[in-house]
Amino acid sequence: xxxxxxxxxxxxxxxxxxxxxxxxxxxxxxxxxxxxxxxxxxxxxxxxxxxxxxxxxxxxxxxxxxxxxxxxxxxxxxxxxxxxxxxxxxxxxxxxxxxxxxxxxxxxxxxxxxxxxxxxxxxxxxxxxxxxxxxxxxxxxxxxxxxxxxxxxxxxxxxxxxxxxxxxxxxxxxxxxxxxxxxxxxxxxxxxxxxxxxxxxxxxxxxxxxxxxxxxxxxxxxxxxxxxxxxxxxxxxxxxxxxxxxxxxxxxxxxxxxxxxxxxxxxxxxxxxxxxxxxxxxxxxxxxxxxxxxxxxxxxxxxxxxxxxxxxxxxxxxxxxx
Amino acid sequence: xxxxxxxxxxxxxxxxxxxxxxxxxxxxxxxxxxxxxxxxxxxxxxxxxxxxxxxxxxxxxxxxxxxxxxxxxxxxxxxxxxxxxxxxxxxxxxxxxxxxxxxxxxxxxxxxxxxxxxxxxxxxxxxxxxxxxxxxxxxxxxxxxxxxxxxxxxxxxxxxxxxxxxxxxxxxxxxxxxxxxxxxxxxxxxxxxxxxxxxxxxxxxxxxxxxxxxxxxxxxxxxxxxxxxxxxxxxxxxxxxxxxxxxxxxxxxxxxxxxxxxxxxxxxxxxxxxxxxxxxxxxxxxxxxxxxxxxxxxxxxxxxxxxxxxxxxxxxxxxxxx
Numbered sequence: 001x002x003x004x005x006x007x008x009x010x011x012x013x014x015x016x017x018x019x020x021x022x023x024x025x026x027x028x029x030x031x032x033x034x035x036x037x038x039x040x041x042x043x044x045x046x047x048x049x050x051x052x053x054x055x056x057x058x059x060x061x062x063x064x065x066x067x068x069x070x071x072x073x074x075x076x077x078x079x080x081x082x083x084x085x086x087x088x089x090x091x092x093x094x095x096x097x098x099x100x101x102x103x104x105x106x107x108x109x110x111x112x113x114x115x116x117x118x119x120x121x122x123x124x125x126x127x128x129x130x131x132x133x134x135x136x137x138x139x140x141x142x143x144x145x146x147x148x149x150x151x152x153x154x155x156x157x158x159x160x161x162x163x164x165x166x167x168x169x170x171x172x173x174x175x176x177x178x179x180x181x182x183x184x185x186x187x188x189x190x191x192x193x194x195x196x197x198x199x200x201x202x203x204x205x206x207x208x209x210x211x212x213x214x215x216x217x218x219x220x221x222x223x224x225x226x227x228x229x230x231x232x233x234x235x236x237x238x239x240x241x242x243x244x245x246x247x248x249x250x251x252x253x254x255x256x257x258x259x260x261x262x263x264x265x266x267x268x269x270x271x272x273x274x275x276x277x278x279x280x281x282x283x284x285x286x287x288x289x290x291x292x293x294x295x296x297x298x299x300x301x302x303x304x305x306x307x308x309x310x311x312x313x314x315x316x317x318x319x320x321x322x
Numbered sequence: 323x324x325x326x327x328x329x330x331x332x333x334x335x336x337x338x339x340x341x342x343x344x345x346x347x348x349x350x351x352x353x354x355x356x357x358x359x360x361x362x363x364x365x366x367x368x369x370x371x372x373x374x375x376x377x378x379x380x381x382x383x384x385x386x387x388x389x390x391x392x393x394x395x396x397x398x399x400x401x402x403x404x405x406x407x408x409x410x411x412x413x414x415x416x417x418x419x420x421x422x423x424x425x426x427x428x429x430x431x432x433x434x435x436x437x438x439x440x441x442x443x444x445x446x447x448x449x450x451x452x453x454x455x456x457x458x459x460x461x462x463x464x465x466x467x468x469x470x471x472x473x474x475x476x477x478x479x480x481x482x483x484x485x486x487x488x489x490x491x492x493x494x495x496x497x498x499x500x501x502x503x504x505x506x507x508x509x510x511x512x513x514x515x516x517x518x519x520x521x522x523x524x525x526x527x528x529x530x531x532x533x534x535x536x537x538x539x540x541x542x543x544x545x546x547x548x549x550x551x552x553x554x555x556x557x558x559x560x561x562x563x564x565x566x567x568x569x570x571x572x573x574x575x576x577x578x579x580x581x582x583x584x585x586x587x588x589x590x591x592x593x594x595x596x597x598x599x600x601x602x603x604x605x606x607x608x609x610x611x612x613x614x615x616x617x618x619x620x621x622x623x624x625x626x627x628x629x630x631x632x633x634x635x636x637x638x639x640x641x642x643x644x
Contacts, residue, residue, distance in 0.1 A: 021460065027467040078430060082423035101404035101470055104426060105463050108400060111430065112459045115437055119452055127448075130441055137434045138343065141427050145349040148423055 001306065002058060004313060007048045011041045014062050015069065020113055030094040030106040031113075034073050037089045042317075043176040044069040049313065050180030050194050053306050060122065061183045064129065067118035068176050071133075074110035075140055077103055082148065111137075125182050132182075136175040143168025156234045158243065162203065170202025177310075193296040194310075200293035201314050207286040208318060210235040214270060215279055216320075226266035232257050236285065237278050238269075244276050290318065323628065324380060326635060329370045333363045336384045337391065342435055352416040352428040353435075356395050359411045364639075365498040366391040371635065372502030372516050375628050382444065383505045386451065389440035390498050393455075396432035397462055399425055404470065433459075447504050454504075458497040465490025478556045480565065484525065492524025499632075515618045516632075522615035523636050529608040530640060532557040536592060537601055548588035554579050558607065559600045560591075566598050612640065 002010075020031045044065030051061040079085070080093040081103050087093060095103040118133055119126070146164040150156050178195040186194070213228040214237055228235050245253055253272060259265040273279060293314060297307055324332075342353045366387035373383040401407070402415040403425050409415060417425040440455055441448070468486040472478050500517040508516070535550040536559060550557050567575060575594060581587040595601060615636060619629055 021464070024464060024467045024471060026471060027464060078426055082426060102467075104400055104404060105467055108430075108433065109460055109463045111433055112456050112463070115452070116456045116460075119449065119456070127441065130437070134434050134438045134441070138431055138438075141431045141434070142343070142346060142349060145346045145424075145427055149346060149348060 001056065001309065002048070002052050004045065004049075004309065007045045007052070007058065008041055010048060010058065010062065011044045011065055011069065014044075014066050015041075018066060018117075020109070026098070026102060027106055027109060030077075030098055030102055031110055033097070034077055034088075034094055034106070034110075035070070037091055039089055041069060043072050043172060046173060046176040046198065046310075046313075047180035049310055050177040050186075051184040052180075053194070053300065053302055053310065054181060054184035054186045054190070057184070058180075061180045063117050063120040064179050064183055065176075067114045067116075067121075067133070068172070068179065070110050070117060071114040071137060072172065074107050074114060075144070077107035077110065079144060081107075082144070121183060123183050129179055129182060132175055132178060136171050139167045139171045143171075150234045153234075155242075156239055158236070158239055161234070161236055161239050165203055165206040166199065169206050170199045173202035173205075174199035187301070190300045190302075193299045197293050197296040197300075197310070197314075200289045200296065201317065204286045204289040204293065205317055207236055207282055207289070208320065210237055211279060211282050211286070212320065214273060226262075226270070229266045229269045230262050236282055237273060240281050241269075241272055241276055241278050244278075245272065249275070286318075290314070323378065323631065324370070324374050326367065326371075326631065329367045329374070329380070330363055332370060332380065332384065333366045333387055333391065336366075336388050337363075340388060340439075342431070348420070348424060349428055349431060352399075352420055352424055353432055355419070356399055356416055356428075356432075357392070359413055361411060363391060365394050365494060368495065368498040368520065368632075368635075369502035371632055372499040372508075373506040374502075375516070375622065375624055375632065376503060376506035376508045376512070379506075380502075383502045385439050385442040386501050386505055387498075389436045389438075389455070390494070390501065392432050392439060393436040393459060394494065396429050396436060397466070399429035399432065401466060403429075404466070443505060445505050451501055451504060454497055454500060458493050461489045461493045465493075472556045475556075477564075478561055480558070480561055483556070483558055483561050487525055487528040488521065491528050492521045495524035495527075496521035509623070512622045512624075515621045519615045519618040519622075519632070519636075522611045522618065523639065526608045526611040526615065527639055529558055529604055529611070530642065532559055533601060533604050533608070534642065536595060548584075548592070551588045551591045552584050558604055559595060562603050563591075563594055563598055563600050566600075567594065571597070608640075612636070 015035055018035075020035075021028045047061050047065040047068055048058045051058045076088060077094050080088055081095045081100055085093050086096045093103070094106060115130075115133070118129060121129065123129065143164055143166070146160070147168055150160075150164065174195040175198070177198040178191045181191040181194045210228065213235065214226060216225055228238075232238075241253070242250075249272060252268070256265050256268045256272075259268065294311070297310060297314075300307060337357055340357075342357075343350045369383050369387040369390055370380045373380045398410060399416050402410055403417045403422055407415050408418045415425070416428060437452075437455070440451060443451065445451065465486055465488070468482070469490055472483075472486065496517040497520070499520040500513045503513040503516045532550065535557065536548060538547055550560070554560075563575070564572075571594060574590070578587050578590040578594075581590065616633070619632060619636075622629060
């Protein structure tokens with residue numbers, strides 16, 4: 001069986017070997033630039049990892065893994081336009097470095113190419129793979145729209161929030177795994193368990209992201225502690241606080257929303273999070289999804305050793321402290 | 323065999339029966355809106371028409387026809403953002419009626435759904451269809467980028483211009499026909515001849531568009547005679563004029579480019595078009611592509627009656643006077 005670094009190496013090699021086109025360069029240079037920015041390559045590695053649960057011929061899933069990474073990067077290119085984001089992985093976004101039309105069009109082309117790469121996969125189940133890929137792609141768009149809606153929505157419920165992060169982030173992790181499993185000819189049940197495993201890990205990961213923004217040990221690149229609080233972002237923490245806060249504290253919270261002193265604002269909201277044990281609530285939510293993820297991984301009908309790397313990877317994803 | 327109105331009816335019925343999704347409505351309402359704006363539905367009708375050349379079971383190409391129309395509308399939605407266009411078919415563009423992020427995202431979803439619809443086609447040649455669809459989609463993006471490049475490019479050659487309109491417009495007409503032919507189990511040669519027929523008709527159509535902008539009888543909705551001249555757009559006519567104009571007239575032309583009085587500008591450029599017989603040149607170019615189109619249609623190995631509607635449709639497309 002392969003290790004994470006070995007699978008990551010295979011993915012990076014595949015990406016560096018891939019040509020997206022050359023002419024006109026205004027269209028293809030941004031794609032090469034975006035794909036060279038790196039990142040964890042978590043999704044394509046998960047595809048190979050899921051394949052490896054059932055078979056050692058992981059190279060058979062490389063085209064699909066590439067498809068998923070290119071699709072993921074397409075969503076980042078278009079999201080960066082919508083979010084007016086200047087930086088991505090510490091480098092200028094396409095939107096910023098070139099311009100908006102170029103970012104729209106090179107993103108479109110990445111989406112088209114991702115389907116092309118998927119279609120290169122030798123499998124008897126291509127129709128199933130394509131349907132899953134497209135269904136997932138549509139859900140990611142729906143999640144992004146819901147996320148944008150939340151900005152202007154006065155109230156967001158706990159369930160709406162979970163639905164949004166499920167669509168925007170978690171389903172793609174699930175699909176990354178299911179696709180690798182199916183190419184390795186896993187049974188339908190096993191493939192679906194891996195999908196659910198990935199989905200639950202994705203939800204837990206997003207909840208952890210919310211927790212770390214308020215309670216992490218140090219700032220990530222381009223972020224700082226309390227960034228979500230400063231921008232009144234409707235995270236799981238804030239949604240839970242709003243639903244449990246007493247009348248008097250609600251007034252305080254509402255005044256904090258418009259507090260011009262950012263440090264005072266963050267300190268004030270953190271104090272309310274503490275008073276209402278919001279961190280503990282979020283941690284328990286995260287744990288619920290982790291437990292569910294492990295349940296699904298346990299159900300996959302292979303020996304424990306073949307699942308160990310997936311188990312470890314999920315564990316490591318949750319060990320971040322910032 | 324079916325008539326154009328009959329095929330158009332089938333296409334419109336198919337579109338009106340199609341649901342793209344419902345939630346979140348901010349994402350799906352714009353798609354329904356866009357698809358309900360109408361238009362000639364030329365591309366999907368051509369798909370059915372090509373199918374009908376070989377078989378009367380045109381309903382087998384309806385999903386693919388829908389895919390092509392949804393793809394075409396996706397390109398319009400994104401082009402309207404890039405062109406900052408307020409109107410489309412006399413109605414507000416999605417970008418204008420909603421906002422830019424909604425237009426990006428609903429366009430993305432239309433592209434995803436178009437692949438979905440194509441995948442519903444029952445055919446043994448799905449891999450070929452998908453490869454053709456994706457290849458065409460990529461070319462359309464390349465054409466749009468070239469078109470945008472031309473705006474800031476000081477010189478555009480005749481060949482570069484033909485390449486741009488081929489990619490931006492003509493290949494999709496070719497693919498619309500080839501896809502219908504392949505679903506009807508046409509031979510590879512016949513399918514390719516229909517592709518070339520559609521491509522040549524598309525090029526001739528665009529050349530005619532350039533001619534009509536300067537020499538049409540009356541204005542179309544949202545357009546007026548000389549719009550291209552007023553905006554210094556690099557049409558086939560202007561490119562030809564620039565390559566044949568004498569030194570003295572070049573000075574005049576350059577002064578017309580910055581002439582603030584639009585009527586004087588249009589009149590001045592039209593006079594130069596007349597002096598250098600630019601209309602005649604463009605007409606002869608158009609005719610060359612029409613002849614080539616007819617050559618390819620003649621090569622398709624079915625009886626003349628089965629090709630008559632395609633022949634007539636091409637003829638009617640060229641009969642516009644505005």
